[in-house]
Amino acid sequence: MYSLILRERFGSITGSLWNLIFSRNMGGGPRTFPGGLNKWQWKRMHEKKAREKENKLLDQEKQLYEARIRTEIRAKMWGNPDSGEKTAKSKQSHGPMSSKEHIKTLADRFMKAGAEDLWNENDGPVKKSDQGSRSGSDSIDSTSSSPIDVRRLVSATCDSMGKNRAFGSSRRGFSSMSRFKRNESSCDEGDDFDAKKLDTLSPFSPKFAGTKDKVKSSRSVVGVIRNKGLFGRRKFRKNDSSTEEDSDEEGDKGKMIGWMDLRKTGSSASLGNHDIKLTKRVNRNVTDEELYPLLDINAVREDLSKRKSVDNVMEEKQEPHDSIYSAKRFDESCISPLTLKTLSASGIVKMTRVQDATLSECLDGKDALVKAKTGTGKSMAFLLPAIETVLKAMNSGKGVNKVAPIFALILCPTRELASQIAAEGKALLKYHDGIGVQTLIGGTRFKLDQQRLESEPCQILIATPGRLLDHIENKSGITSRLMALKLFIVDEADLLLDLGFRRDVEKIIDCLPRQRQSLLFSATIPKEVRRVSQLVLKRDHSYIDTIGLGCVETHDKVKQSCIVAPHESHFHLVPHLLKEHINNTPDYKIIVFCSTGMVTSLMYTLLREMKLNVREIHARKPQLHRTRVSDEFKESNRLILVTSDVSARGMNYPDVTLVIQVGIPSDREQYIHRLGRTGREGKGGEGLLLIAPWERYFLDELKDLPLEPIPAPDLDSIVKHQVDQSMAKIDTSIKEAAYHAWLGYYNSVRETGRDKTTLAELANRFCHSIGLEKPPALFRRTAVKMGLKGISGIPIRK
Numbered sequence: 001m002y003s004l005i006l007r008e009r010f011g012s013i014t015g016s017l018w019n020l021i022f023s024r025n026m027g028g029g030p031r032t033f034p035g036g037l038n039k040w041q042w043k044r045m046h047e048k049k050a051r052e053k054e055n056k057l058l059d060q061e062k063q064l065y066e067a068r069i070r071t072e073i074r075a076k077m078w079g080n081p082d083s084g085e086k087t088a089k090s091k092q093s094h095g096p097m098s099s100k101e102h103i104k105t106l107a108d109r110f111m112k113a114g115a116e117d118l119w120n121e122n123d124g125p126v127k128k129s130d131q132g133s134r135s136g137s138d139s140i141d142s143t144s145s146s147p148i149d150v151r152r153l154v155s156a157t158c159d160s161m162g163k164n165r166a167f168g169s170s171r172r173g174f175s176s177m178s179r180f181k182r183n184e185s186s187c188d189e190g191d192d193f194d195a196k197k198l199d200t201l202s203p204f205s206p207k208f209a210g211t212k213d214k215v216k217s218s219r220s221v222v223g224v225i226r227n228k229g230l231f232g233r234r235k236f237r238k239n240d241s242s243t244e245e246d247s248d249e250e251g252d253k254g255k256m257i258g259w260m261d262l263r264k265t266g267s268s269a270s271l272g273n274h275d276i277k278l279t280k281r282v283n284r285n286v287t288d289e290e291l292y293p294l295l296d297i298n299a300v301r302e303d304l305s306k307r308k309s310v311d312n313v314m315e316e317k318q319e320p321h322d323s324i325y326s327a328k329r330f331d332e333s334c335i336s337p338l339t340l341k342t343l344s345a346s347g348i349v350k351m352t353r354v355q356d357a358t359l360s361e362c363l364d365g366k367d368a369l370v371k372a373k374t375g376t377g378k379s380m381a382f383l384l385p386a387i388e389t390v391l392k393a394m395n396s397g398k399g400v401n402k403v404a405p406i407f408a409l410i411l412c413p414t415r416e417l418a419s420q421i422a423a424e425g426k427a428l429l430k431y432h433d434g435i436g437v438q439t440l441i442g443g444t445r446f447k448l449d450q451q452r453l454e455s456e457p458c459q460i461l462i463a464t465p466g467r468l469l470d471h472i473e474n475k476s477g478i479t480s481r482l483m484a485l486k487l488f489i490v491d492e493a494d495l496l497l498d499l500g501f502r503r504d505v506e507k508i509i510d511c512l513p514r515q516r517q518s519l520l521f522s523a524t525i526p527k528e529v530r531r532v533s534q535l536v537l538k539r540d541h542s543y544i545d546t547i548g549l550g551c552v553e554t555h556d557k558v559k560q561s562c563i564v565a566p567h568e569s570h571f572h573l574v575p576h577l578l579k580e581h582i583n584n585t586p587d588y589k590i591i592v593f594c595s596t597g598m599v600t601s602l603m604y605t606l607l608r609e610m611k612l613n614v615r616e617i618h619a620r621k622p623q624l625h626r627t628r629v630s631d632e633f634k635e636s637n638r639l640i641l642v643t644s645d646v647s648a649r650g651m652n653y654p655d656v657t658l659v660i661q662v663g664i665p666s667d668r669e670q671y672i673h674r675l676g677r678t679g680r681e682g683k684g685g686e687g688l689l690l691i692a693p694w695e696r697y698f699l700d701e702l703k704d705l706p707l708e709p710i711p712a713p714d715l716d717s718i719v720k721h722q723v724d725q726s727m728a729k730i731d732t733s734i735k736e737a738a739y740h741a742w743l744g745y746y747n748s749v750r751e752t753g754r755d756k757t758t759l760a761e762l763a764n765r766f767c768h769s770i771g772l773e774k775p776p777a778l779f780r781r782t783a784v785k786m787g788l789k790g791i792s793g794i795p796i797r798k
């Protein structure tokens with residue numbers, strides 16, 4: 001009661017503070033703890049911390065124990081190092097070593113292929129700034145002709161290790177100064193370079209500066225060897241004959257006996273600020289001879305460059321020039337481990353060329369216009385940066401106060417493509433909890449869209465322009481969610497920036513924040529689109545063309561042919577060509593593109609009447625049907641899909657064996673995209689363009705493509721008869737609709753539309769070819785709009 005009254009009076013006291021004060025007074029202990037944690041979360045947090053501390057202590061204990069064991073082993077091998085005693089054997093075989101020898105050994109070791117893993121960040125052949133210091137060792141090498149007795153080196157080092165074994169247990173606590181001193185002393189037994197002299201040098205004295213490189217080198221030698229000693233498992237023994245051969249050639253090299261065994265222990269060392277890499281040890285599976293032949297540095301370098309060129313050749317062998325894949329793997333990029341997990345679980349390891357070319361640029365937040373061939377993985381190339389953008393935005397915590405922000409927006413031209421990209425996005429997000437992808441596409445109920453957007457997570461939105469604009473204009477709340485947008489992607493950019501879509505896209509852009517990254521992707525980017533791309537992209541955007549200037553935009557593995565045949569024969573030729581392909585390809589999967597939806601419908605009905613296994617997709621079909629057929633066609637083969645241009649772009653139907661285009665496409669770009677439904681992911685395929693003689697002019701637009709003209713096949717009389725019979729069965733209304741659509745399409749094509757009389761003639765021939773006795777009449781308004789009023793052969797409805 002008391003607490004209730006006070007609560008009313010001091011409403012400004014925050015809930016957690018209130019609970020803290022009053023629950024304590026009431027004897028239950030605080031209900032909330034710093035950070036808004038409850039009692040159990042607080043307890044679990046402390047338990048976790050305690051466990052971590054315990055593990056850390058155990059780790060330290062383990063390291064101490066290992067160090068002790070190693071010291072004991074060394075003591076057994078080399079006598080009592082503390083007293084400076086060595087076994088008689090070691091004294092015989094391991095004499096002192098000169099500084100030059102030290103450096104040569106070191107240089108030899110470090111110049112070997114694969115030795116990069118031994119270099120510290122501050123040294124190694126990769127960094128230009130360090131060239132100087134290494135050239136120092138080179139010059140020493142060139143003057144030094146005396147062979148190196150590595151056993152002596154080992155002996156000296158192991159001896160000094162013994163002296164310094166006390167350091168083993170407390171290495172981590174040492175400053176660089178103490179490390180320096182430790183290494184000096186580790187060199188002090190029988191070394192010409194005379195580490196004793198170094199004892200008197202301070203790293204800050206002028207004398208030291210001159211000897212710094214040598215000291216570094218000396219230190220590194222010590223580091224390598226000591227680690228070998230420390231982590232060694234086998235005792236020294238006589239080496240194999242191949243090493244002895246080396247020793248014949250180089251005199252003292254024969255004394256390397258025993259050294260080879262050390263390699264197994266996996267050491268690490270550096271020429272940099274640290275004498276020993278304490279954290280990283282590398283076990284490499286190479287042979288003894290390969291590892292320590294003590295060649296001179298130039299020889300080693302030559303060998304290295306030879307190996308590199310061999311590697312390159314191998315790589316090129318793996319990825320031929322026409323391969324869509326690059327040699328780069330996803331785990332070499334900085335995409336999130338959870339995404340990597342999904343990719344590797346799906347067997348996706350290597351990037352495609354477009355992914356390799358764009359990923360780092362896109363992840364850097366730069367705007368880009370990207371052109372890459374069809375079926376080469378552009379969707380993944382933009383989905384991966386979209387996911388990274390979302391992760392970054394969510395981690396930065398920006399926009400958390402806003403209403404469920406949308407961080408990435410992807411625009412694409414068709415509903416099927418939007419659904420396909422969403423499915424791929426969802427698959428990539430399999431292990432990312434709390435990140436959602438949603439679509440806004442036509443053909444679904446507006447209210448349902450709205451409910452879904454509000455109830456389910458949606459950081460990545462994939463939309464077709466029309467439906468997104470509906471939501472923006474009807475104030476469904478999407479505009480405020482888009483204010484947090486970080487990344488805007490336009491797939492099939494050339495189509496969306498073309499006149500048909502551009503106004504919608506412009507309106508959408510007006511609702512997006514200016515501070516954003518934008519990416520445009522397509523397989524075709526004509527010059528005009530490059531110009532208008534400024535509508536979306538920043539001035540300093542990159543243009544990434546993975547096809548290359550003057551290179552063919554279609555795939556070499558896709559055979560392209562063209563048949564020019566009288567227009568009236570097309571409905572006979574298509575079934576004939578299909579049957580021919582089906583006979584030759586048992587696992588066929590064919591797409592037939594027609595110029596309009598209603599012509600598509602007529603072609604589908606005809607093929608169905610002929611008992612072919614066929615489906616249809618076009619804009620006049622309900623969305624549910626479109627989705628179902630699209631999914632079915634994705635998953636099956638031995639199926640024919642008759643479709644309009646709704647399937648021309650982006651649709652990824654795997655293993656399509658043949659694409660037939662009946663009549664000219666709207667432009668060259670559309671021809672490439674339609675053809676691109678086959679030969680995906682670097683596979684083979686076939687494309688056939690079937691045109692009428694008066695459509696030949698279009699071939700000029702394709703003259704740079706490997707399109708082979710082939711003669712029209714002789715029509716099979718049985719097929720001809722079947723077609724005639726089937727056509728006769730088709731409802732007149734379907735044929736009339738096809739005629740009107742055909743007329744509308746060719747009227748809109750500049751080349752055929754400007755001569756209306758010829759167009760009317762051609763339309764009449766088409767009309768007869770589909771079994772209509774006379775052309776159906778047009779509405780007056782339609783005829784006026786199309787400029788066909790008063791043209792002979794175009795009947796108008798009274």
Ligand SMILES: Nc1ncnc2c1ncn2[C@@H]1O[C@H](COP(=O)(O)OP(=O)(O)OP(=O)(O)O)[C@@H](O)[C@H]1O
Pocket residue numbers: 348349350351352355372373374375376377378379380522523649650651652676680681
């Ligand atoms: N790195 C990869 N390794 C293996 N397969 C990949 C890789 N990247 C993408 N794919 C697969 O390649 C296929 C084609 O990809 P996608 O549909 O993105 O091509 P696209 O370039 O967008 O084609 P279009 O130009 O027709 O839109 C998909 O099945 C996709 O899963």
